[in-house]
Amino acid sequence: MMAGVIFAKLARPIKRAATLLFSKHAVICMRDGKLCLLFRVGDMRKSSLAEAHVRLQMIKKCVTLEGELLPFHQFDMDVGYDSGLDRVFVIWPITICHEINECSPLYEMSKDMLAHARFEIIAILEGVAESVGSTTQARTSYLPNEILWGQRFEKLVTYQRENGEYRIDFSKFHNVVDVYTPTCSAKELDDLRARGIYDENGYLLSPQLSVTDSFGNDDENKAITKNGLTQVVIQADEDDDDERRVSGIALSEMHQRRRSFLCSPSPDAELRRKQSVQVRRGPDLF
Structure with a gap:
């Protein structure tokens, strides 16, 4: 014993x-x-x-x-x-x-x-x-x-x-x-999605980029800012006065590059993203 x-x-x-x-x-x-x-x-x-x-x-x-x-x-x-x-x-x-x-x-x-x-x-x-x-x-x-x-x-x-x-x-x-x-809460992000002003490709796996809150004098371009950092850029569709659509989120130094490299995803890319969400949610290798 x-x-x-x-x-x-x-x-x-x-x-x-x-x-x-x-x-x-x-x-x-x-x-x-x-x-x-x-x-x-x-x-x-x-x-x-x-x-x-x-x-x-x-x-x-x-x-x-x-x-x-x-x-x-x-x-x-x-x-x-x-x-x-x-x-x-x-x-x-x-x-x-x-x-x-x-x-x-x-x-x-x-x-x-x-x-x-x-x-x-x-x-x-x-x-x-x-x-x-x-x-x-x-x-x-x-x-x-x-x-x-x-x-x-x-x-x-x-x-x-x-x-x-x-x-x-x-x-x-x-x-x-x-x-x-984004510095806002997940609830605020869901609200942006519900309003149709959030680009799913807006946050890429890359080092943090510098963001500018100045976008010129064009009244058709409006920026949503939080704590001095631009979160979303809304651009009006010139062909439609009644409805406004989102063309992208500005992430890089727009004064130097003067372009946005984030575009609306294609239907095929959006389908692949949804399938990726279903498969990879949870613990991840590495």
Whole structure:
């Protein structure tokens, strides 16, 4: 009996959880046309976790309709529970994605509001350690000042043609790069879409571009600005006085280039984008 107790204690996967990594920061950026909260998880050991899955919860103060104060209310944050994308195979670092939609507690959160918000997001990674067959769990949390708006994670997996292998550079695990991201909330973006003044191709996977809020003296061109940054450029259709349409969103230095390189997507491109949204929503490789 004593031998069994000793074996059970030694077999506990305590040190296994220490090899599971979370990124130091979470980021908010555009993915498939949606504002998303992203963070990274990785496993330093060669033996991967079995049945690994991720959960995400927000803890914040809440007041009920009856006026009851709940100081530490828990909100579930979807990372693909219904589609099974919360179950991950951590053979290399994985980027976990939470889409900020109408069901998300971050739906009405803008960049300015995030700077003054009070909440904590708990990220939990659970799985079965193959070596001992016991469940292990690793946790971390993100405060508002640890969530970077307008950033994305740097790529750390590269393919080596000389030997046909993939190389993982864990020194870049926490690295982020700038990416152009609207500063308004996801709710405001949905309102822009409903009004037909949002270009789905407006935010590309690229370093942050400089934006100018001056567009000349043409009264037919109007800019929607927020905090001094141009968000949307509306151009009137000269052939139609009753209706106005959107021709694009200005993102680059218009005084120097004097052109917009964002156009309305073709029907084929729009169909491919919708199919991509359906397939890639949730945890993403690399």
